[in-house]
Amino acid sequence: MKRRIAILGSTGSIGTQALEVVDQLPDLLQVEVLAAYSNADLLIQQAKKYKPNMVVIVREDLCDKVKSALWDEDIKVFAGEQSLVDVAAMDCVDMVLSAIVGVAGLRPAYHAIECGKPLALANKETLVVAGSLMTATAAAKGVNIYPVDSEHSAIFQCLAGEFHNPIEKLIITASGGPFRGKDSAFLKTVTREDALHHPNWNMGPKITIDSATLMNKGLEIIEASWLFNVPIDKIEVVVHPQSIIHSLVQFADGAVKAQLGLPDMKLPIQYALTYPARQANHFPRFSFADYPQLTFEQPDYETFPCITLACEAFRQGGNMPCVLNAANEVAVHAFLQGKIGFTDIPKHIEKCMSAIPFSKPATVDEFLHVDAEVRKVKCVNN
Ligand code: NAD
Ligand code: MG
Numbered sequence: 001m002k003r004r005i006a007i008l009g010s011t012g013s014i015g016t017q018a019l020e021v022v023d024q025l026p027d028l029l030q031v032e033v034l035a036a037y038s039n040a041d042l043l044i045q046q047a048k049k050y051k052p053n054m055v056v057i058v059r060e061d062l063c064d065k066v067k068s069a070l071w072d073e074d075i076k077v078f079a080g081e082q083s084l085v086d087v088a089a090m091d092c093v094d095m096v097l098s099a100i101v102g103v104a105g106l107r108p109a110y111h112a113i114e115c116g117k118p119l120a121l122a123n124k125e126t127l128v129v130a131g132s133l134m135t136a137t138a139a140a141k142g143v144n145i146y147p148v149d150s151e152h153s154a155i156f157q158c159l160a161g162e163f164h165n166p167i168e169k170l171i172i173t174a175s176g177g178p179f180r181g182k183d184s185a186f187l188k189t190v191t192r193e194d195a196l197h198h199p200n201w202n203m204g205p206k207i208t209i210d211s212a213t214l215m216n217k218g219l220e221i222i223e224a225s226w227l228f229n230v231p232i233d234k235i236e237v238v239v240h241p242q243s244i245i246h247s248l249v250q251f252a253d254g255a256v257k258a259q260l261g262l263p264d265m266k267l268p269i270q271y272a273l274t275y276p277a278r279q280a281n282h283f284p285r286f287s288f289a290d291y292p293q294l295t296f297e298q299p300d301y302e303t304f305p306c307i308t309l310a311c312e313a314f315r316q317g318g319n320m321p322c323v324l325n326a327a328n329e330v331a332v333h334a335f336l337q338g339k340i341g342f343t344d345i346p347k348h349i350e351k352c353m354s355a356i357p358f359s360k361p362a363t364v365d366e367f368l369h370v371d372a373e374v375r376k377v378k379c380v381n382n
Contacts, residue, residue, distance in 0.1 A: 006033035009099035011042040014122040024281040044069040084108040089115035098123040120272035122148035129322045131226035146272035153268030154246035154259035166252040173240040177212045200243040200263045218310025318360045326374035327352035
């Protein structure tokens, strides 16, 4: 039996790599749903190749274009945000891959779980914003959330066969991003193009900027704490510029297990989609000959304050991780549009965390209400 998957965010970096995984495993995986925000041309091209049951284009003004391009295919075309939520719950879907960027992924991912669908989760923002709600709902419905993020997939792989053994700590590796080793004065001068130039990974623009500010590691600490039920004081970050060791687990007896591989998201995507099986593929292999040195250093928490901000938001709990995430999304967007400088990103996040009062959202609507409030805080260039 093929596993029938819905790929939400099929036109992005993770989405397109997920389709490369499907190309390798045509007897095991079947694309049932493809969904994208606005890249109608790529969505149409993907639909013609993978012949899903349904496609969703979120931007309603692009619906006619997609419909007319697919008129002679046996594919249903839907538009709008609600359709993303509806398709994730359909009977013909066995598993949902959320590869949407940002808080926009929260409602469809939550609904998928509520409808009992296992979730392969790339969209870390969903767990950052509403980790308590997501994990409690998954537990109540008896469905699993499979990590796609490479660090979390590495930890998940290290934990295979160890689920009853006590964990002493999780060690998350970080490449350090394009500005590793630089000081605050340098960061004031960096441009959008400098920040978009990641040394090891080719990713969507939002996560690439998060990797440059190190907010990505902050978000990943929160994500790991929810996924593996480990408190954040037992989660460490180590900078490993080669991005070969994807993360590590230290057990109660002192043993440390690591997962290694090339910096290539296709492996973690495949593992989430085919879990618990490991399937043969033709993706490039790691060789020690190409990496004679694997090196490690401590993160520079002062120059890159975003990790500390994320940990602080998580310690406060309630709406604060949602505030952190929304403020970060707004600031990254403003930076990408040239409206604020690189070092204004953490400043805007701090400003929002002090401006928005503490609350305890409990439903998706309540979290999205907090998100909307944060988006009203003006982002200033100072
Ligand atoms: P991307 O920008 O390349 O793609 C985003 C996808 O989401 C696109 O298909 C787009 O159509 C869709 N989308 C955007 N806004 C939407 C909205 N409002 N509603 C519905 N769909 C929307 O992003 P990406 O790099 O593929 O990242 C996706 C997620 O995976 C992010 O949460 C990111 O943190 C996470 N992630 C990415 C990588 C990577 O290597 N790219 C690695 C680890 C985790
Ligand atoms: Mg990651």
